[in-house]
Amino acid sequence: MPTSLQNDIGDRLSQALQHVSISEDAIEQLRYPKASLTVSIPVRMDDGSLRMFQGYRVRYDDTRGPTKGGVRYHPRVTLEEVQSLAFWMTFKCAVMDLPFGGAKGGIALDPKELSKLELERLSRGYIDAIADFIGPDVDILAPDMYTNATIMGWMMDRYSTIRRQHAPAVVTGKPLTLGGSQRRDTATAMGAYLAIATIMGKFSQKPNQTTVAIQGFGNAGAVLATELAQAGYKVVAVSDSQGGIYAKQGLNIPSLRQYKEANRSMKAVYCQGSVCNVVEHEVISNEELLQLDVDILIPAALGNQITGENAHKIRAKWIFEVANGPITPHGDRILASRGVQVVPDILVNAGGVTVSYFEWLQNRSGLYWRGEEVSQRLQERMVHETECVWSLAQEKDIDCRTAAYVRGLQRLGEAIVAKGTRDYYLS
Known part of the structure; x- marks a missing residue:
């Protein structure tokens, strides 16, 4: 794992660890991503030429459930960046008490340079390359920087074709007509x-x-x-x-x-x-x-x-x-x-992954909610978790970022301990 990522993660964790007691096993596990995948995606361009694109997908931690995270298209996408974002997603899901771990993906390109047909070929090619790495119970994709509902629809459709079954829950942020959720776009x-x-x-x-x-x-x-x-x-x-x-x-x-x-x-x-x-x-x-x-x-x-x-x-x-x-x-x-x-971001921008969770639930159950119900559920969860982070910050006299990481660490630590740690086996 890149040194700068280790330093960044170490800095965030060390601040929070001063205010929470969790197992050494949990700390060690959270320092490293569970799995990282780098792929090369061949795309036939509109002019007939073949161009290769570099893609990535990282599943950081799945202790609390299948991993969840967006896919971004940007020229500066690197494996290190994707690992960092997957780490933050792990804590974001824990802070919001979602039954997910953290993941992230991306392709290094400037999407403005590609036609719509080229973008579709690229998006479907990305799924061809990572299909065995993802799934509704393994790792769920979502839109991120310069990706949108249409691209998510292409990805879901390609995964369904590969699996020979309708699998809307593999991707969130889809068009409504393909199983997307009301209010996901906002x-x-x-x-x-x-x-x-x-x-x-x-x-x-x-x-x-x-x-x-x-x-x-x-x-x-x-x-x-x-x-x-x-x-x-x-x-x-x-x-x-x-x-x-x-x-x-x-x-x-x-x-x-x-x-x-x-x-x-x-x-x-x-x-x-x-x-x-x-x-x-x-x-x-x-x-x-x-x-x-x-x-x-x-x-x-x-x-x-x-x-x-x-x-x-x-x-x-x-x-x-x-x-x-x-x-x-x-x-x-x-x-x-x-x-x-x-x-911090792991609290403030968590509305997206929260409604993505709602979309995943709706896809799994086949029961779809009205926009008002989605908004009400989002409000209840955002306000509750924001109040909890703020109260923790006041109680421990720490900043909000540290408080959010403490709250995430508590939930992640409890889940890791529940699977058994050194203290359990040596007791």
Whole structure:
């Protein structure tokens, strides 16, 4: 396993282990992924040429159940990154008390360079390569960065063809007509909103007095911005991969989303019908957005955005991690020393895997829920687990990230101990 991954995992675990007592066997088991697979995927391109793509799938730990995790398409996907994400998924599922372990997958490519037909061949080829490594009772896939419901549908269909049986539960995040769940497309954002509202509701500061900056305006960031704005929060800055915009008076999020969908770019606008007028705003970089003087900063794009190099420039009072791993351990320590409260990704963005669990349950039972029921179940679980993490942080006088890992470690440790440890066999 790569040294940097060992260091990262060791740092997260060592902080939590100071506040929880679990078996040495459990600690040793959680330091290493259970299984890692690297595959080469041949794809016939539209011009007739053959191109090879590198793909990965990692099952980190399955003590609490079959592993669960997304598949991402991105040029910078590596085995090390996938292992790190699978580790975080293990703890995310434990924090949310889901009967899953953690997994992750990915293919190294720029999906914008491929046609839709090439993407379909690639997605089906990935399943051809990993079919023996996954399954509804072994490892369940889901959408992640630059993958979507359509791609998940292709993957489910290919797996079903290989197994000669209908197997919708092997993949979540599918189209509704192929067994997907209501509200899965907005689950990550809604879960994040519930976590933010639960924690911020404990303080006297009102939503209309609270400024927010969101780095990342994809599906999760845009929906979350909408929910926060509707709740009265003042969203003053957002950004995508090209850069961001800042308006001190606050942004009109519905108009901004309408303009971006129509023009593939972002400007602070106010729309009436199809007519959008530009309003006063500043164009800023993603780095400048991170350094804005706001109450809440929400990294909802790529990982490793706040590091030891820029953490001392962060002026937000609260950071809610919607992206996976947006803050490095070094950045974490600097933020903690400056009193910045960080609520971690393994709690904040867990709405996606929670509704994926609901989808898996529905696929297994054949009984499908209305959207209102999905939302109610998500709210109950997100609010309950956020309250538990917050209470644990207050009880032990530790930060929220450490508290979330402590809660995950307690559940993972109990499951590992239940299978037998050194203390049991030597007693």
